[in-house]
Amino acid sequence: MRQRRRTWQTLLTTTALVTAAAVSLTACGGSAQEPKAAANAAAAFEGKGPINYVSSRDASGAAQKSIDEWNAAHPDEKVTFIELPDSADQQRQQLIQNAQIKSDTFSVLNLDVVWNSEFAANKWVLPLPEDAIPAADMIPATVNAAKYRDTLYGAPYYTDGALFYYRTDLLKAAGVAAPPKTWDEMKSACEKVLALPEAKGMSCYAGQFDKNEGLTVNFSEAVASAGGSIVDAEGKPTVNTAEARQGLSQLVDGFKDGLFPSDAITYLEEQGRRAFQDGKVVFLRNWPFLYSSLSATDGSSSVAGKFDITSIPGTNGPGVSTLGGRNLAVSPFTQNKATALEFIKFFTGQEQAQKRLALSSRAPAYAALYEDPAVVAKRPFFPTLLESLTNAQPRPKVVQYGATTKAIQEEAYAALTGAKDTDTALKDMQAKLEEITAK
Amino acid sequence: MAAMLLSPTLLVLALVIVYPLISAVHQSLFSAESGLDADGFVTEGEAFVGLANYADLFVGESGRRFLNAFSNTTFFTVTTVLLETVLGLCLALAMNRAFRGRAFLRASILVPWAVPTAVSGLLWRWIFQSDGIANSLLGSEILWTAEGTASKLAVIIAEVWKTAPFIGLLVLAGMQIIPEEVYEAAKIDGAGWWRQLGSITLPLVKPTLLVAVLFRMLDALRMFDLPFVLIGPGKESVETLSMLAWDESNQLRYGSASAFAVVLFLYVAVVAIVFVKVLGADVTGTKKLGIKRKANRSQKAEATR
Numbered sequence: 001m002r003q004r005r006r007t008w009q010t011l012l013t014t015t016a017l018v019t020a021a022a023v024s025l026t027a028c029g030g031s032a033q034e035p036k037a038a039a040n041a042a043a044a045f046e047g048k049g050p051i052n053y054v055s056s057r058d059a060s061g062a063a064q065k066s067i068d069e070w071n072a073a074h075p076d077e078k079v080t081f082i083e084l085p086d087s088a089d090q091q092r093q094q095l096i097q098n099a100q101i102k103s104d105t106f107s108v109l110n111l112d113v114v115w116n117s118e119f120a121a122n123k124w125v126l127p128l129p130e131d132a133i134p135a136a137d138m139i140p141a142t143v144n145a146a147k148y149r150d151t152l153y154g155a156p157y158y159t160d161g162a163l164f165y166y167r168t169d170l171l172k173a174a175g176v177a178a179p180p181k182t183w184d185e186m187k188s189a190c191e192k193v194l195a196l197p198e199a200k201g202m203s204c205y206a207g208q209f210d211k212n213e214g215l216t217v218n219f220s221e222a223v224a225s226a227g228g229s230i231v232d233a234e235g236k237p238t239v240n241t242a243e244a245r246q247g248l249s250q251l252v253d254g255f256k257d258g259l260f261p262s263d264a265i266t267y268l269e270e271q272g273r274r275a276f277q278d279g280k281v282v283f284l285r286n287w288p289f290l291y292s293s294l295s296a297t298d299g300s301s302s303v304a305g306k307f308d309i310t311s312i313p314g315t316n317g318p319g320v321s322t323l324g325g326r327n328l329a330v331s332p333f334t335q336n337k338a339t340a341l342e343f344i345k346f347f348t349g350q351e352q353a354q355k356r357l358a359l360s361s362r363a364p365a366y367a368a369l370y371e372d373p374a375v376v377a378k379r380p381f382f383p384t385l386l387e388s389l390t391n392a393q394p395r396p397k398v399v400q401y402g403a404t405t406k407a408i409q410e411e412a413y414a415a416l417t418g419a420k421d422t423d424t425a426l427k428d429m430q431a432k433l434e435e436i437t438a439k
Numbered sequence: 440m441a442a443m444l445l446s447p448t449l450l451v452l453a454l455v456i457v458y459p460l461i462s463a464v465h466q467s468l469f470s471a472e473s474g475l476d477a478d479g480f481v482t483e484g485e486a487f488v489g490l491a492n493y494a495d496l497f498v499g500e501s502g503r504r505f506l507n508a509f510s511n512t513t514f515f516t517v518t519t520v521l522l523e524t525v526l527g528l529c530l531a532l533a534m535n536r537a538f539r540g541r542a543f544l545r546a547s548i549l550v551p552w553a554v555p556t557a558v559s560g561l562l563w564r565w566i567f568q569s570d571g572i573a574n575s576l577l578g579s580e581i582l583w584t585a586e587g588t589a590s591k592l593a594v595i596i597a598e599v600w601k602t603a604p605f606i607g608l609l610v611l612a613g614m615q616i617i618p619e620e621v622y623e624a625a626k627i628d629g630a631g632w633w634r635q636l637g638s639i640t641l642p643l644v645k646p647t648l649l650v651a652v653l654f655r656m657l658d659a660l661r662m663f664d665l666p667f668v669l670i671g672p673g674k675e676s677v678e679t680l681s682m683l684a685w686d687e688s689n690q691l692r693y694g695s696a697s698a699f700a701v702v703l704f705l706y707v708a709v710v711a712i713v714f715v716k717v718l719g720a721d722v723t724g725t726k727k728l729g730i731k732r733k734a735n736r737s738q739k740a741e742a743t744r
Contacts, residue, residue, distance in 0.1 A: 089689060096691070121481045149479040211586070211673050263569030266584045271568065399481060402690045406673060417586060 049336040055110035062360035077339040099124035107334035113145040120148035121399040125329035142365040145394040154327025155348040156365035161388040162321035165284040169306040203261040207285040219412045222247035225319035237433035321392040407432040467697035492698035508683040516659040527606025560668030563597040613647030
């Protein structure tokens with residue numbers, strides 16, 4: 001009896017240890033991936049009934065208001081809002097898992113523009129008919145970002161582009177008449193500004209340079225603004241070029257010459273905002289969402305009324321912004337595809353986009369809304385943003401976007417920190433991207 | 440009888456532990472082979488690749504990343520557990536004294552342990568950012584969250600801050616069951632504080648301490664959320680095996696992700712077994728029971744005689 005009890009205890013001990021150890025495994029073990037059935041390319045949108053709209057959180061409540069309006073008019077085709085986690089990685093993972101098990105729970109998907117190619121190539125979203133969106137009224141870059149190999153897969157919901165924030169008070173004091181249009185103009189403007197006594201200890205410029213999606217954005221903009229590209233129209237990588245070298249060199253030299261604050265290598269969007277707001281930098285590349293907090297007059301911002309915005313500077317003229325934002329797409333596994341398509345048309349239509357502007361500051365895809373005086377009065381940065389968006393380029397449109405952005409971040413970061421020289425970093429980046437796109 | 444009573448437990452364990460384990464091992468033998476067809480659609484199938492995912496752990500770019508993550512994991516485990524043990528012991532010794540406000544100290548020491556790791560990662564991120572408290576206190580301009588040695592140090596500091604109380608409290612529990620008489624006897628024999636510590640406290644607290652250290656080691660080997668939140672994903676200086684497995688599965692490469700996870704599992708299992716066998720950590724209290732049983736039996740024998 002005693003012998004037996006001992007055996008059980010040993011077994012229990014082992015099981016307990018295995019349990020502790022296996023938590024790591026259960027957390028990371030992958031779900032089985034099955035070869036997917038071929039989705040019909042010319043999908044028929046059939047079936048009416050209730051659907052689910054799967055999206056990131058919308059704190060403004062504007063999206064819910066549009067949905068309520070739809071539900072009131074379509075009592076038999078009700079739309080339910082399913083909220084996903086805040087982190088974009090987790091959103092993508094849940095959407096992919098849902099597609100891999102072909103669940104019909106998710107009907108209309110809210111996709112980041114950079115996921116469009118991946119979801120389209122894997123047939124996780126349906127191609128949309130051309131008349132699903134009024135493409136002529138939309139900013140061309142947003143429509144382009146929703147296409148994969150010339151087929152439309154998403155309806156632009158909202159968009160985002162880079163803005164160049166600058167200190168009007170310092171520029172005026174230094175006698176710089178107009179904000180810089182090119183990188184060289186920015187450098188010479190900085191020389192004059194930093195010579196001022198009130199600009200003591202300031203640096204010239206900051207962007208987002210931490211190893212993060214922000215670095216991919218800043219690198220893409222630097223390369224595109226120098227006339228280069230990361231991948232060409234066929235999706236082949238093109239970073240081993242003179243233009244890409246010039247773009248990356250600008251950033252590398254920025255750190256070397258002290259144009260950027262030395263801690264800018266740890267900057268995400270938020271740290272950059274603080275640096276600008278605390279008067280550490282003269283120029284800042286960032287997104288439009290900063291505008292309201294920077295111009296707050298309640299004393300929280302020391303630069304309120306002392307800054308303005310323009311397009312980001314390029315090599316020989318205005319720079320090229322990358323494009324952010326979200327598209328709506330239809331899952332091929334949902335039952336009620338006709339309702340899903342109708343809902344997308346309704347939700348991304350100009351009327352609803354205009355109504356949402358009352359609550360939400362997200363930039364609409366419709367160019368006309370940026371010139372509406374009532375809108376501009378509330379959001380003074382809209383005309384500049386439209387300029388930036390008209391000129392914008394999407395980030396690399398590749399199927400393996402996750403691996404691509406990681407390779408870009410790794411090599412660009414190595415160049416910025418001086419771990420690799422610019423040429424080696426770009427050569428390695430090209431090799432890595434070629435390997436990724438060859439798969 | 441025992442088997443009958445335990446069978447529901449074993450069934451649950453089989454479902455939540457054994458099945459995922461076998462499934463992960465199975466998955467690690469496959470590789471997703473994807474390509475694009477002429478229209479740009481992904482053609483995909485899974486190919487059986489045998490142990491190729493494991494062989495890849497040692498060659499080329501993925502081999503470099505694996506070895507880096509492996510050495511990071513080991514380095515963090517050794518340094519943090521060592522520091523935590525020393526600090527935890529000191530905390531326990533301090534808390535074991537009778538003094539005013541002892542209850543308050545005990546409660547406050549638990550706070551770091553009670554904070555969720557992701558939240559404490561954010562807290563330390565603020566402390567360690569370039570214009571944060573750490574730099575202004577030290578008067579330095581260290582970039583703690585950038586790639587480099589400083590980021591390793593940041594992770595170690597935050598991890599030790601968070602988990603030393605765990606060891607401290609477990610050891611304290613162990614100290615409190617040491618009878619006061621033993622110390623009194625030692626005092627009468629003229630043993631000083633150090634002698635008491637070395638000859639009474641440490642040997643008697645050793646079983647508890649070993650279990651605490653074992654738990655911490657198993658935890659530290661699976662470290663994921665702290666470096667992920669504090670320094671960020673993809674930073675090689677602090678990338679651990681769990682982060683690597685997460686990254687691979689995030690890229691939809693489930694085969695190699697499973698291989699990383701299986702290797703991590705084996706590593707953790709080996710460490711646990713070695714710890715139990717060599718140092719004799721008494722995880723279930725079996726040994727103490729054995730002693731008691733022996734004592735009971737001899738008592739019974741006395742009674743029947």
